[in-house]
Structure formats: C-alpha cells, structure tokens
C-alpha cells in the first residue's frame with residue numbers, strides 16, 4: 001500500500017483554543033497582572049541539574065549548611081538547599097520498596113510451607129512499603145498495591161486455621177492469575193514433555209491457569225494445564241522457557257488475519273496495533289475489493305451517512321460518531337457532517353495508511369480452515385491464483401453490504417437491490433416502486449424524489465411515525481427531515497406515495513409490460529409512538545387499506561428492493577459460526593453466536609467485528625455501536641498472547657456501555673486424563689505473589 005499521510009484529527013496545540021491563563025487582577029482593570037506566580041514556579045524549578053555538586057554531599061554536611069543558612073537568615077538559600085536535599089526522596093522510596101520485598105519474601109515462603117506467620121510479622125514490610133508510598137507519592141502505585149495486598153492477607157491470617165492457609169494461597173493465586181503468568185488461556189504453546197526423546201517438545205494449547213488437582217497438598221498448584229494437540233491433558237509445573245514456551249511463529253504468515261478492510265476491519269486492526277501494540281506486520285487485512293472501504297465506494301452516489309459526524313474531541317470524552325479510531329474524526333478529515341460513501345472510504349484508507357496497516361487488496365477469502373494445532377489456514381484467491389495464509393487468529397469483518405437479502409420474495413429476480421444502484425438520479429425511467437420502508441427504503445425514496453422521479457414506497461411498518469428508544473430501530477432524524485422535505489407542499493417534484501403497513505407478496509411481470517407488485521394490507525399496530533411525544537406527527541403518508549385486502553401496484557421499471565442484507569456470515573461464514581434461531585426480532589434473529597468477547601462459540605480463535613455482532617438484546621449495527629467492541633476483541637487476543645507488561649493497554653479503545661467483558665470460556669471438562677507429575681510450586685506461588693505485589 002502506498003503511504004499517504006492525511007490529517008485525521010486536528011493538531012490540538014494549533015487548532016484548539018487554549019484556555020486563557022488565569023491572572024489575578026485587582027478590582028481596577030488598569031492594574032498589571034499578579035506576577036508572583038512566575039517567581040513561585042521558578043522557586044520550585046530545583047532539579048539535580050541546578051543543584052549540581054551539592055546534591056552529592058552527605059546529608060550531615062547538608063544539614064549543617066542548612067542550619068548555617070538559617071542562622072544567617074538567608075531563607076531563600078536555605079529553601080533551595082532543603083529542596084535539593086529532599087530531591088533524594090524518590091531514590092529512598094525505591095530503597096524502601098526493595099526493603100519491603102526483602103521482608104515480605106521469607107514470610108510468604110513460611111506461609112506457603114504452612115509455617116506460623118502472624119499479622120505482626122508483616123509490620124516491617126508494611127512499614128517499608130508505606131514509606132515508599134509517602135516518599136514518592138507521584139509514583140506510588142506499586143507500593144500502594146502492595147499495601148492493599150498485605151492488608152488483605154493479614155485479614156485472612158487473623159482467622160487462620162488449617163483450611164484457611166489453603167484458602168490464602170489459593171485466593172492469592174487467583175488474584176495474581178492474570179498478572180503473573182506469561183500466557184493466558186488459549187495460548188498456543190510447546191511443552192517439554194520428554195515423552196519422545198527425539199522430539200521432547202510437543203505443541204498444545206493452554207486450557208487452565210493455576211491448575212490444581214484432587215489429592216494435592218494444600219497450596220499445591222501448577223501454572224498451566226495444557227491440552228496437547230493429540231488431545232492429552234498435561235500440566236506445566238514451571239512458568240519458564242525450559243518447560244513451556246510460546247510456539248514459534250515460524251510456520252505462521254501472521255498472527256491475525258482480518259477478513260475485510262471496511263469500517264470494522266480497519267477499526268479493529270488499528271485497535272490491535274495502535275491501542276494494544278501488536279506489530280502491524282503481524283496483522284494482515286485481506287480485502288477483495290480494489291480499495292479500502294470497497295462497500296462504501298459502492299454506495300449509491302447520493303447516499304450519505306445518516307449518523308452525523310462532528311468533531312468534538314478535546315472538548316468531550318466522546319468521539320465523532322462515525323470515527324473508527326480514537327483521535328480521528330471524519331468530520332474533521334472530510335469537513336462533512338453526513339459523509340458520502342466515497343468520502344468515508346477515503347477516511348478509512350487514510351487511516352489504514354497512517355497506521356501502516358498491511359492491507360492486501362484484490363484478495364478474496366474463500367474459506368477458513370481450523371487446523372489440529374489450533375491455527376488457521378485462510379484460503380484466498382488473489383490475482384487469479386489460489387493461496388493459503390496461516391494465522392493464529394481470524395477476525396471476521398466482511399460486513400453485510402456485499403451480501404444483500406431479497407427477503408425470499410417471489411419474483412425478486414425482476415427487481416434491483418438498492419446496494420446495486422450506482423446513482424438514484426441515473427436510474428432509467430421517471431418512476432419507481434420501492435419495496436421496504438426502513439432506512440434504505442426511505443433514503444431511496446428521498447433521493448429518487450429529489451431526482452424528480454415519482455416514487456411509491458411499500459413498507460411493512462409506517463416507520464415515518466415510529467418512535468423507539470434505540471436510535472437504530474427508528475428512522476434517523478436526518479432521514480425523517482429529508483422525508484418531510486420531499487413530501488412538503490411546494491416540493492419541486494412529484495410527491496412520493498408512502499403506503500404502509502403492507503406485506504409484499506410477490507413481483508410479477510405484467511402482461512402489458514413492466515411489473516406488478518402484489519401486496520396485502522396488514523393490521524395497523526398501535527401505538528407507534530409513546531404518549532406525550534413531542535414529535536410532530538408525519539402527515540405525508542397515504543391512509544392504510546382494509547386489513548387483508550390486496551393491493552397491486554404497477555410499475556414500468558424493475559422495483560427497487562430495500563430488503564436489507566443477509567450478511568457475510570450467513571452467506572459465506574456459516575462454517576465458522578453457529579447461528580441463533582430465527583425466533584428473535586430484527587438483527588437478533590439468526591445472529592452468529594458469540595462468547596462475551598465476540599469469539600465464535602463454534603470456532604475458538606475466530607472473532608467477529610462489525611454490524612452483525614449481537615450480545616444478548618444488544619445489536620451493534622452502527623459504527624458508533626460496533627466500534628465499542630474493537631477493544632474487547634483486541635483484549636481477548638492479547639490476553640492469550642501478550643506479555644503482562646503490555647496488558648495495561650487493554651480495553652482502551654472505545655469502551656462504552658455496550659463494551660461488557662466477562663472473561664473467557666472455562667477450561668477442560670472434569671475427569672479428563674492428567675499427566676502424573678506433581679510439584680509443589682513454592683517459588684511459583686511466591687513469585688506470583690511478588691509479581692503481583694510488584
């Protein structure tokens with residue numbers, strides 16, 4: 001990909017107005033500003049650099065000097081000297097922290113051995129950490145955390161008996177689980193089993209952390225339980241490279257393959273690489289179109305985003321509704337409130353270039369095969385040739401737009417789906433029947449009317465008068481406003497005819513030429529809007545016919561189908577996901593079944609991002625909704641493979657109310673075969689505690 005740097009967000013320093021510096025003024029306006037502030041700041045600017053040699057002097061010399069300065073009443077110099085003396089506090093805090101560790105370690109050893117340790121024994125360590133916290137309050141997180149843990153431990157020790165000891169070690173083990181171990185559940189590893197002297201290392205997957213088994217002594221745990229690729233369950237007694245290590249990526253092309261470079265694919269890839277630090281060279285986006293944002297580029301020319309873009313970053317904690325990466329704004333980049341498809345695709349392409357994403361254009365994913373070792377072979381067709389790419393994870397982001405649904409309508413072959421329309425104005429003829437009255441149908445209606453065509457909309461629900469709490473289950477304000485515009489008296493073209501509630505039964509070729517669209521009137525559902533609604537009722541629709549009676553509308557042109565999308569999962573990804581039954585309503589019916597982290601329940605290692613994601617009753621069908629899940633997916637992938645040091649970066653991208661997180665699925669079923677070796681992992685538990693405390 002060609003790299004082109006495009007401004008995606010304002011350079012804050014230059015674009016945002018600065019908050020004015022507060023100046024203290026006397027009542028009279030002509031008084032100069034109070035300037036003592038500058039002096040006070042200058043006084044505090046005492047660092048190692050400007051105290052120079054005196055910094056290295058022993059404390060007693062410095063104290064003597066200080067006393068002398070005070071005697072001489074040179075308070076300014078005394079203040080500077082004392083500040084320089086105190087500059088050593090952060091270093092002393094470090095010493096105190098190390099002392100805390102030195103005092104704590106043997107106590108933990110004794111504890112793990114079942115030895116007698118009382119609350120009072122922790123006093124020294126506690127005091128050391130307390131000092132560390134006080135002496136360097138700017139960097140006290142570690143000491144504060146240690147203090148909290150010691151307090152917890154002491155509470156448990158107070159009520160200690162034989163069983164409690166086990167509980168102390170176990171609960172502490174649990175608490176350190178995510179922080180102390182090098183790998184998470186699901187990590188692909190190799191273990192030194194020694195079963196085969198030729199090849200002692202065997203590949204498998206971590207299935208449990210801090211594993212213990214029946215009959216083991218209290219406190220006895222091992223860091224990992226691992227399922228080898230031949231199905232055998234073993235455990236790794238040590239969390240060390242000589243015993244267990246990540247499988248090398250030598251046989252992999254990349255760590256993550258993202259299928260599709262649309263809004264979801266680009267957004268999730270940015271989250272993986274920028275927010276979570278994965279090497280962009282290890283995340284590959286496969287896009288069958290010839291440019292990033294291919295679906296958006298295929299939008300009808302007149303179509304616009306209905307969710308408004310506005311650049312409020314820097315002023316509020318939220319982002320442009322249509323942004324897929326933090327610190328970017330389509331409104332700012334494009335200077336458009338309702339971007340066209342092409343504009344938005346340009347924003348995505350700029351983002352991909354800016355984040356140095358590895359996007360392979362013209363590469364169609366044909367199938368994804370899970371291998372015995374847990375990796376995936378992604379079969380692609382690019383440039384007329386077939387190829388295979390091997391990866392640890394697959395993120396499915398192939399969207400919906402390119403997989404339209406005809407709603408199983410008999411005669412759909414006589415129609416044109418709205419996703420295939422290049423331009424509403426460019427459609428032949430001066431009239432059209434639109435089947436479907438939700439967002440796409442009303443958008444088609446508005447744009448056809450604006451192009452001077454006579455439109456008849458056949459809708460199952462009079463959406464123009466529906467009010468719901470979820471902005472994506474009612475017409476967007478932008479669409480409602482545009483509909484009022486084209487149905488208002490004095491509109492320059494023929495007024496659209498809006499007919500609802502109707503069930504369209506079939507489309508037939510008419511004997512006189514053209515087509516007949518045959519529908520039946522449905523019973524009007526009430527109420528469509530809550531009592532006390534402030535909205536002006538929409539009066540521009542035709543009155544409904546008698547329920548059950550038939551309506552035939554003739555058109556000379558192929559009717560326009562605005563019947564939604566089947567989506568890529570249902571169309572080509574069924575092998576990878578189980579689908580819900582059709583009993584739910586709207587997007588929930590037939591939705592792919594996912595874990596709380598949007599991982600396929602059918603194929604672990606495959607994640608779904610984009611508008612098809614459903615969690616419980618929540619459907620993430622718009623950009624501002626589904627972007628909240630990027631962090632969840634990136635987090636899940638990282639929890640499996642990332643080193644603990646990077647984990648603080650988790651869940652930073654687009655966390656909102658929909659971004660719930662409940663942990664990964666549990667480990668193996670009970671009663672499965674276990675390798676017969678058991679080791680008391682004293683160092684490990686102690687190490688775990690210490691790592692946690694550190």
Ligand SMILES: Cc1cc2nc3c(=O)[nH]c(=O)nc-3n(C[C@H](O)[C@H](O)[C@H](O)COP(=O)(O)OP(=O)(O)OC[C@H]3O[C@@H](n4cnc5c(N)ncnc54)[C@H](O)[C@@H]3O)c2cc1C
Nearest residue numbers: 260262263264288294295305306307365398399610622623
């Ligand atoms: C009429 C209409 C108006 C909309 N207006 C809004 C709006 O105002 N605000 C909003 O938030 N959302 C809106 N949406 C929804 C929004 O467009 C979609 O939610 C969004 O495009 C989904 O992004 P995606 O990346 O999942 O899918 P896409 O943008 O469709 O991206 C999927 C990508 O995958 C590629 N692909 C597909 N199959 C394969 C394959 N087998 N191999 C390789 N690549 C493949 C495609 O070429 C495409 O580039 C609208 C949708 C429609 C249809």
